[in-house]
Amino acid sequence: MSKDDEPSYIDYEAFLDPEFSATSFANTLVLATNNPSDTPLDLSTPLSRVLFDVQEVDTHIDTLTTKSALPLLEHTRDHAESSGRILEEVEGQVASLTESYKTLEKEVIERYQVAEQVRLTAERLCEAVKLGRSVARCLMLGRQLEVRMSELGGVGSAKREDHRAMVRSADTILSLRQLLAASKLGEEGEGLDRVNVVNTLKNELVNPGERSIASRAQQVVKEFSMSSLLSSSGQTSASTFAQTEDTKSRTTSALLTLYLLSPVTTKTTVERFDPTLMLNALQDYLQTQLKSSLASLTRALGQLPTLERTLLEISARCQNIVALQSLLESIKPPPHPLLNTTSSFHTQRSDNFLQPVLNALDTSSLPSYFWRSLASNLSLRVQELMNRGGVSARTLRSNKDRVKDMVRECVNRGSQLPGALSMKGVAVTWEREAAVMVGSIMGQIK
Secondary structure (H helix, E strand, O other), X not given: OOOOOOOOOOOHHHHHOOOOOHHHHHHHHHHHHOOOOOOOOOOHHHHHHHHHHHHHHHHHHHHHHHHOHHHHHHHHHXXXXXXXXXXXXXXXXXXXXXXXXXXXXXXXXXXXXXXHHHHHHHHHHHHHHHHHHXXXXXXXXXXXXXXXXXXXXXXXXXXXXXXXXXXXXXXXHHHHHHHHHOOOOOOOOOOHHHOHHHHHHHHHHHHHHHHHHHHHHHHHHHOOOOOOOOOOOOOOOOOOHHHHHHHHHHHHXXXXXXXXXXXXXXXXXXXXXXXXXXXXXXXXXXXXXXXXXXXXXXXXXXXXXXXXXXXXXXXXXXXXXXXXXXXXXXXXXXXXXXXXXXXXXXXXXXXXOHXXXXXXXXXXXXXXXXXXXXXXXXXXXXXXXXXXXXXXXXXXXXXXXXXXXXXXXXXXXXXXXXXXXXXXXXXXXXXXXXXXHHHHHHOOOO
């Protein structure tokens, strides 16, 4: 209350206290006007006190409003006028902002929406054009593969075999592999796996074509033969230079094809690349020669009249292996488009096809591997022959010196290059291999 207000007996501070409790106030008032031991309590006196206080407050409010009516009305009027002026100003600003927004919407937002549609359309058209170009390139490579495979000719074809078409076909297959593997976001082959014609091309042409070409190349390696120790009459003959060059050329094409078609992963580097198809084909060829030689020599040792012919055949097989080694040494690894060429194959891995083969077989030369492998498997066969006894064992025992000389001659003869490739005046001896072969037989004859 201000100083100008009339004094009042009402304790305004008690009522205005934030901790004021009506229950506590009523309890205090009842106890002030009654004796706690009285029964019943007299509530009329505290009630009259409260009603009187309420009437006093009401009277005071009425007096204040009566005295301040004019200032209150003037304040309310001034407040209303100020609010009106503010409202007029705000409405003008809102109208200006609304007009500016409509202009902005017309000149910017609508144009942006149209431009966004154009941008989206152009972006999708670019994606469609890019995908179309990739599909077109894929189909072009597929057609190229089809043509190159038809150029192979050979068996069942009216055309003469063109073995170089194997390498050209392998190059095309690698190009297709590279295109189809580039399927990450932004790469050339992105989305090709969702195009039906590309999947059909891959399943009906590329994959079967790759298997067919690999099989063709493996067959060429399997049939490799350059030795002419045995003619149709069983006498020594010489291959013509043209025949020798043709065999070398066909085999080179087959090996290059198998090298290129060997599986490659995205993380394979030149240093870690193993041409598995080529290595498997060469190992199969060597194993075939070994098995055939082991079987025929085992039979011949039990039938000595056939030994000379058999040893001639084995020499011929080994001469083919010597020729194959010479050919592998002359073939340089071609560039491989799918390999990570962080360094040179020629300096880091090998400069020819021979070294990977020698590493895979853990040997220093293919003829040495042939003779040593043949000898290691032959000892048990000779031992079984001698244990069986009979005429074969006695004949072998009585002719062991002659057999020894024939085997030694076989090793020396078979370890030379075939006639068309041999160098005049150059003699190479294979005493260790000859000793191993002789020992595998003579060591079991007792």
